[in-house]
Amino acid sequence: MDATPHYAVIGGGWAGCAAAVTLAAAGRRVSLFEAGRTLGGRARRIEVDGRSLDNGQHILLGAYRATLKLLKQIGVNADEAMLRLPLQMRYPEIETQDGMDFLAPRLPAPLHLLLALLRAKGLTREDKLALARFSSAARWMGWTLNDDCSVLELLERFDQTERLTRLMWAPLCVAALNTPPERASAQVFLNVLRDSLGARRAASDMLLPRTDLTRLLPQPAADFVGARGGKLYLGQSVAAISPGSTRQGDAAARWRLALKNPAHELDTDLEFDAVILATGPETAADLLGEIAFDDANHEAAIGRQIDAIRALQYEPITTCYLQYDADTRMAAPFYALLDDPAQAAWGQFVFDRGQLSGNPADAGLLAVVVSAAGNAIADGHAALAQGIAAQLARSLQQPALNSPQWSRVISEKRATFSCTPGLQRPDNEDLPPGLRLAGDYLAGDYPATLEGAVLSGIASAQSLLKQIT
Template sequence: MSATVHVIGAGMAGLAASVRLAQTGRKVALYDAAGQAGGRCRSYFDETLGCRLDNGNHLLVSGNTAAMAYIAETNAAATFVTADIAAFPFLDLKSQERWSVRPTEGRVPWWLFVAGRRVAGTSALDYLDALKLTRAAATATISQTLDARRVIYERLWVPLAVAALNTEVEQASARLLGMIFAETFGRGGAGLHPLYPKEGLSESLVDPALAVIQAKGGSLRFGQRLRSLRFEGERVAALDFGRGELALDAEDSVVLAITAPVAKDLIPALDPPDAFRAIVNSHFKVETLPGQAYSFLGLVNGTADWIFLKPGVISTTTSAADRLVDRDAEVLAAALWKDIAQAYGLDPAKLPAHRVVKEKRATFACTPAQLLRRPKARTRWRNLVLAGDWTDTGWPATIEGAIRSGFTAAAALAA
């Protein structure tokens, strides 16, 4: 009997590991406690709005190397719309000033010397802050490293940090933000073309992966929650899904691609990140969009951080949103719609049908202390590896980070 890799968790990390393993000829069994795959990155039919929604708003760009490899390996490129240019529009709701950050295509940052391509009110020299971030001490936060009185702080570093790290700048790692800026804007506009799923996250990032796994002989087992692992010496000997133990053959292995708290429950010896931050997403059903579908707008001084225009739906995202999660959903919806109305000249009193989704522990907090708690993929057990955006990927908890973790786990087993 051929060896099996048991992948526990069918979020982006587990899907990435499964696809990479299946593509290299490994027999994969993919499990998830839920009735479907995708985790925090999937689509569903919302009964209230009567349409399909994404359970979160995620922005991929052409320079997300792991995500682009995953899309290629799952033959999903045709399910995306890719923007022709790299452009990141913003609106300051307080001053009503608008601008668009538009990096030039090459790695040489010529765009910094063109006022119309920079953040409004900034100079080319302001962007030298990126060097301060990358050279910051490992314990330094963004607010400790940069001058909060400067325009670029409020209009670039805060929005970028909150969106990418899902952590407030007073607590977020300066060095990690510097790395993200270098890996994205530092590589030029060619790596910053936004990608939008034509239909939804499931149709682009989940369903194609499941099709590949099954086509390669893998099995999908939903509605199965792992209750415990039995260890014998240097290996995992059995898995327990509540229906009796599933004994592992000598050459079988396990990818644990679950959340940090669940991993801690299953393996008490782990010491993973244990501080988290919330994200609030909202969705408003509209008959006519106020702009082009498959577009977005960043907000400064709003309740929402980002607005996304999708066919039939206007969505918002607010990251590092612990201050909002306990507020009444209707009060939140009204505040978020007010931001949308102000941005697009709509009537703030005409609140459309809507859905507010709160994730209290959406991602781990990217603080210096929490980053030190991220474990490597390899464990002390020779047939067990870890995956998940909370592991040591070098990236924050994003789709790119989750996919990287899955690929790293697959490589660890291959080695």
């Protein structure tokens, strides 16, 4: 085993777990370090008042090929772990003529979209023609823009109606990019549409986790790595990374890690043949900034990545959990909601956790998502929960929803980077041998999504596998 290259992965989020699995599957020794006590990063399980909840409700897509392939590799049956639903944008407000009901049938693409458009309720003939016009134009352009612009500008360019923008495009944009349409990158939005609406029918399916997010991928990934001799160190925060010794005849420098509070079975300094830095962007920048190099080119490359990371802006995601009587059940597993900040109606999507998990402990538990809305918690968590409860009561026409038995607001203030037009994201260009970054914030086609994180982790690991044999 001493002759086998030893890799350190710092960060047990989805990117770090994907990297660790890729390395372990290739027969490499892997040590995975996670500062927290729970794997998953910004998509993980948390314990609240004796309950197991997620720090945010997620929708995956059938287009997430890398994630689905990884789940299969680590032994997770995606059809059991997630509820697969056809593409839909359904509002309970359709009963009051304020919403829409768009549901794609299980037909081959693009017939499923055509029939869904013809059957859609709540859209006028003008709305439907506008949607068809936009979809056709996007395909004709190859889902590519010569010059990036905001999503709102793109929609205006193709004469999308106000109603269609409000009920379809804006919610999809916020859900996918976690950035408001007036500030969101049209090119990245088109990339997501290309791989979902513009691909085979199954790619547009919506996948809702039935289990908590840690159990969905990170924990099985860690088990996969452990079964192949890898080590997992929870509660181990890396204090510094520094170049170590160099193996004779090996062009790749070894790397040394220093831990803040090393466990008793660990030395304070650990050497590895390569390191994948899969922490959040700010932590990655801090660690990179402390590395001292003799090579001016490597130092300059590190400096460029730090500058790109520091330039990122961030968007929050807030999830409000509300517990009602166990017999409370929505007519569908989830709905889109008409948000109206003026009425403290911040909710954009509501999920029936009882239907999704099938766990009696989740019966009557609703999860409401508020994306890219920094002002949602300005008046405090209690006010937000009260406003959302009133919103649910109006939208679902159930007055009893005004009075939940219990509520909890969980807010990730830096959930994702702000995905703006022409954004220059960090990458791994010209980094020193044996050092790579991984995370959903790195350059790529996708916004900050679980698929983006997985793709980044796999790519970083594969790059090092080619470099170090």
